[in-house]
Amino acid sequence: MSWKAIGIFDSGVGGLTVLKEIVKALPQEDTIYLGDTARVPYGTKSPETVIRYARQITEFLVGRDIKLLVVACNTASAVALDSLNEAFSIPIVGVIEPGARRAVSVTKTGKVAVIGTEGTVKSSAYTKAIKRLSSDVQVVTRACPLFVPLAEEGWVDNEVARLTARSYLEGLREDGVDTLVLGCTHYPLLKGVIEEVMGSDVVLVDSAEETARTVAGILADHDLLRPVAEKGNHHYFVTDVPAGFIRVGNRFLGGDLGDVYQVNLEQAIQVGDGGDDGE
């Protein structure tokens, strides 16, 4: 048994959808969430930069003594997971593998589409994960860079959102896929218009639930779960001022967000490195 918290990070607020499912599955666990709001978004940035940011954040969370890390950002899961596993010894769970598993179990025609940021799509992480699980499944991918700003602008159900979805997704529908992985934590907010374009016979897969199940499984396997009678505490950190995160986060969690603290990761890293180099 371990009383330590579960660490969760995302480039911003989107990973709260994953946190929500983890809290639902494991209400007895403490969580520490970090949203890198001073450097959001990750999806348009290079793998090198995303890896650097992911390492800084993991350093910070490991410094707060977590027992497991959830990389709740698709882009960071796609490009930084191997590097994090090399550098840190705690179990680390991304959102790609669970999403891929769900897609493979859902598809009947064996044709799956994956949409995500440019970083996620370029990495081919979903395609590789799906092929590892079932080499027969065909995977088509499409980057949808405007979906994140649309979701953040709250334009999720207007003509612009509808036209954008059509422009990005029409080709995928014509490819005859029966499963669509929403490979970015923002995309569930656009579910309505995505469903309109894809049609009701295409199943939309969102990794949050499956990721929570994976986390529960690993903690159980390693005997790291807290007693079920407990009630977890939840702490939130962001790298920009908290106001925007609090507003959107409360929408994501139904008004249930607690205190949010701002942290300067550059400074945190600075101090650490200064100590190491200072001989």
Added chain:
Amino acid sequence: MSWKAIGIFDSGVGGLTVLKEIVKALPQEDTIYLGDTARVPYGTKSPETVIRYARQITEFLVGRDIKLLVVACNTASAVALDSLNEAFSIPIVGVIEPGARRAVSVTKTGKVAVIGTEGTVKSSAYTKAIKRLSSDVQVVTRACPLFVPLAEEGWVDNEVARLTARSYLEGLREDGVDTLVLGCTHYPLLKGVIEEVMGSDVVLVDSAEETARTVAGILADHDLLRPVAEKGNHHYFVTDVPAGFIRVGNRFLGGDLGDVYQVNLEQAIQVGDGGDDGE
């Protein structure tokens, strides 16, 4: 006379439109450009964070011995200029003041609209600058958060761009303005659809030219210009890997971009700070 370079920075690639005008006006001058591509965009981030980034960048450019700094980013000009002027002694030119001056000289009806990022609009920097120049001019403002991602996606002339422009700008047209300030370096890329919505009798003001004129004036007043027979060299730095910047930058400058170097500002700052503190 000073042989030092002119420093220019932006959150990303957009400031190259300002660089281009400076090079056109002052071909004899060396320039050093920094695009903060690892942390772009600034427009959605808090003033505190944008000020911190702007100070780090200015520190870096001043360390390369520039004679004048151009803040070619509207958001940073809007929120960080005072703080930079307090901390550094070289002349610092933003893009807000020149844009405001142009707008005041152009308007006939005395009704001016300003569009920009959320950060720029919230700061009221344009409204204040315009009112300082002419208290009679009426200013209406509108944040257009989707214009930057649209420009970066290259969707500048399709139905989505058109609908988005209509949604943001129709109200401004109804307000009867005769001048529209494009208060973000990305927006000139969307000039076509913006003109369609606003109509041909509304003048679009882009600060780049006027900023270049301001820079030339200050250097002349301080006797800091290089001899006109010279031909300047141009150096580019970015904080993420250069590939994306090179591709888009060449489009901005007509294939004229030179070598681009990547720099880690966090590390740069770290080393600097370590030296200062290390007694």
